[in-house]
Amino acid sequence: MKELTEIENPSFLKDLSIDELNELSANIREFLINSLSKTGGHLAPNLGVVELTIALHKAFNSPNDKLIWDVGHQTYTHKILTGRTQFFNSLRKYKGLSGFPKLSESEHDVWETGHSSTSISAAAGFVYSRDYKNEDHHVIPIIGDGALTGGMAFEALNHLGHSGKRVIVILNDNEMSISKNVGAFTRMLNHMRTSKKFKRAKRISSSVLSVESHLFDLTKRVKESIKTFMMARNIFEDMGFTYYGPINGHEISELISTFDYCKQLNEPVIIHVVTKKGHGYEPAATDQVGVWHGVGPYELETGKFLKKIDENKRSWSKVISEALLRLAKIDERIVAITPAMKNGSALNQFAEELPDRFIDVGIAEQHAITFAGGLAISGMKPFVSIYSTFLQRAYDQVSHDLARQNLPVVVGIDRSGIVGGDGETHQGIFDIAMLRHIPNVNIIMPRNAREAFNMLYSAFNRNELTFIRYPRGNTFFDIEDDFKFQMIKKGTWTTVKEGNELIFITYGPSVDYIADIIKKHHLNATLINARSIKPLDKQLLKKLLRSNLPIIIFEEAIKIGGLNSAILEFASDYKLRSDHIYSLGIGDAFVPQGDKKFVYKDLNLDEDAILMLVELALLNKKNEESKEKKDTVLWQKRNG
Structure with missing residues (x-):
């Protein structure tokens, strides 16, 4: 019997008996478990x-x-x-x-x-x-x-x-x-x-x-x-x-x-x-929930997962599902829909507590979206939890069935952004570009758990087609916090930090990523939480563009059709200068698998790339000011 590492191709199987094939099966199973x-x-x-x-x-x-x-x-x-x-x-x-x-x-x-x-x-x-x-x-x-x-x-x-x-x-x-x-x-x-x-x-x-x-x-x-x-x-x-x-x-x-x-x-x-x-x-054979479908490292003997989540943190999926459950207990019209992702989207507790208002439609993203439309037009308040990569499969249903009829459905876009080991087929980087050009669509992304709660509350109360993006990973969350839900004004951004030399515009958890870099390197920068990707905060954006400070747009999404495109289009429409806008995002390519830190470095989204762009932006600003000063002196000389 060959060692597994000696196998080059399957042809050796032709010479093996059934007993030998069963022995091979046991060896492979043992290897996989280990x-x-x-x-x-x-x-x-x-x-x-x-x-x-x-x-x-x-x-x-x-x-x-x-x-x-x-x-x-x-x-x-x-x-x-x-x-x-x-x-x-x-x-x-x-x-x-x-x-x-x-x-x-x-x-x-x-x-x-x-x-x-x-x-x-x-x-x-x-x-x-x-x-x-x-x-x-x-x-x-x-x-x-x-x-x-x-x-x-x-x-x-x-x-x-x-x-x-x-x-x-x-x-x-x-x-x-x-x-x-x-x-x-x-x-x-x-x-x-x-x-x-x-x-x-x-x-x-x-x-x-x-x-x-x-x-x-x-x-x-x-x-x-x-x-x-x-x-x-x-x-x-x-x-x-x-x-x-x-x-x-x-x-x-x-x-x-x-x-x-x-x-x-x-x-x-x-x-x-x-x-x-x-x-x-x-542990995997007796799992009836789906915990062992895709796993991180685990203890071989007990099946205990090695990765622990801090007590004060929850997955983003759990944060959204907790907010949804609280709202559904207040409003009986709210229902949750999933295309076979109850466990992945952390809707287990919702399903247990409100089984009559939880619907798993199977692996049928297209059906899930149009089904939600039928509920909405009949007076219900549907929430569809769907991974960003799987939402791509329901483009026509979003455009033709929901947006065209302007139906008040709330869609939670789970796993938005870089997802790690699943790689190219699962990176949640295309949803903004896919949705932004469709009329009657709102796209928002929370910076933290509290903003997520308020965004979900606002989305249900505005009765509009709204897509709430949230990433894979964890965020700080006090599950005992019984704070009051608050409305967020549609299409508004917030200023996280004021500065005088340059401006960062970003959204979602990337706000804190940029905030940490600003603090670490003592950058004299304004930081904007562009939490509404569509519509834009036009009033604030006009002010930012007219400041003539370098503007760096950072997004963990494809640049073509993303926030970067939206801001450049806005500048063009309102005849505002855009040559001082710099963009950090994902180029015209599929993103490979890997830990986020390695993928970020590959995509020039890491700290070093950001600091290099800051240096370039400030240098260009300095050269521009120097040129303006020289031009002013020349004009004064020529005009006495």
């Missing part, structure tokens, strides 16, 4: 697919056969089998091993992802390309039951099922996405898992699958007859797929025999595989 206890990462999803991944690489020939992983956070075993074990100490770190499939890492990663429900659509592209070019290989999208609740997955199933083209879809059914799955589709899968008819048919058909390949046609007819006799058709068959399962996703021999059989079919196939998320590590 390795991730140090680095953190997506533990539970990966423990659930160890045997499934081994069986896939045993039965198919990657990279010629195309394994297309949905979401992609469950590809750690795939990475081990394709020669990347030695890089796991750098998992999700700056310039380290990605936690998702990455084209630049391996030829076996044929499709990059990070969002859910994309794999079957991508597979359709691979399938059509293969057939256009008269190639002969298998295309195998692997999608979870949570991701299958996303509408895009059903669009792709509808297309491929109708096409009749050869494809093998693996449905990895573990009853979880991040939180527990919800919805009618989940109930249907649960029925399929537990139905006595299904179980009996599965036992019979599993024995049929072991028939030698020269009896292939007879096997197929017998299996179809069994299914027709034993049970009604299911939704997959109605969509044009031949359905096999449910089968045990932790039985390698059963998986391989099913895959080998289905490889011979020239039609769309779905194989329903039942796995256990967190399988093999009790």
